[in-house]
Amino acid sequence: MDAYTPTAYDSMYEDSSSGWGRITSQASSRLQHFLDKVTPYPLGRWAGFLVIVFLYAIRVYYLKGFYIVTYGVGIYLLNRLIGFLSPMVDPEQEGPALPTKSDQEFKPFVRRLPEFKFWYSCTKAFLIAFSMTFFSFFDVPVFWPILLMYWFVLFFVTMKRQILHMIKHKYVPFSFGKQVYSAKGYNQSKAALLSGSRGSQVVLLYTNSCGFLHSVLL
Numbered sequence: 001m002d003a004y005t006p007t008a009y010d011s012m013y014e015d016s017s018s019g020w021g022r023i024t025s026q027a028s029s030r031l032q033h034f035l036d037k038v039t040p041y042p043l044g045r046w047a048g049f050l051v052i053v054f055l056y057a058i059r060v061y062y063l064k065g066f067y068i069v070t071y072g073v074g075i076y077l078l079n080r081l082i083g084f085l086s087p088m089v090d091p092e093q094e095g096p097a098l099p100t101k102s103d104q105e106f107k108p109f110v111r112r113l114p115e116f117k118f119w120y121s122c123t124k125a126f127l128i129a130f131s132m133t134f135f136s137f138f139d140v141p142v143f144w145p146i147l148l149m150y151w152f153v154l155f156f157v158t159m160k161r162q163i164l165h166m167i168k169h170k171y172v173p174f175s176f177g178k179q180v181y182s183a184k185g186y187n188q189s190k191a192a193l194l195s196g197s198r199g200s201q202v203v204l205l206y207t208n209s210c211g212f213l214h215s216v217l218l
Contacts (some may be wrong), residue, residue: 035120045119052126059133066133067144073129074151078158080121083113084173085162091169109173 038045060066088110113121132138166172 039116042115042119045116045123049119049123049126052123052130056126056130056133059130063133063139065139066129067147068140068142069129069132069138071147071151073125075154076125077122078151078155080113080118080125082158082162084111084115084118086112086165086173087171088112091171109171111173 060070
């Protein structure tokens with residue numbers, strides 16, 4: 001059998017493949033470098049995210065279309081929000097995540113979806129949605145008030161379930177530093193929190209708010 005002899009076409013294909021590989025590698029490196037630089041600045045990152053959302057809203061309002069794309073982004077953001085508010089280990093499957101004795105040390109809340117990944121996924125979703133508005137075949141005709149109403153219903157039901165989960169397992173999705181659990185009654189816990197740090201007072205306010213929402217939603 002004769003040996004295969006590379007042709008000029010094969011050389012061109014290899015050159016184009018290696019060239020595309022270099023371009024994607026450089027783009028990935030620059031993106032990672034940018035993400036590493038903005039990681040310590042959450043306020044700046046979320047401010048930039050709000051600018052992107054504002055530009056997207058203006059474009060959708062101007063085009064008066066792409067409502068199905070916006071609805072898809074809304075469902076995706078709701079899913080990411082639940083991951084951001086949920087613990088990494090579900091207490092219903094792995095037992096209580098918080099200490100149950102007075103001498104146990106406070107365990108900080110560990111999210112299923114970290115804040116940076118939450119910001120990155122939300123930003124990427126709006127950038128993809130913004131790029132989709134330049135292609136007319138994504139503009140599916142739909143009666144947008146129905147989508148908006150359905151999204152609000154889904155948001156209400158999902159957040160109600162999440163708040164009830166927080167109250168049932170006695171956790172808050174925010175950490176304010178080291179704290180010690182006290183199980184000697186609500187009044188003593190409240191007094192200890194009020195005499196503690198500002199972060200403890202915020203936790204108390206959040207817990208009372210959850211109790212109020214619980215009574216309203218039930």
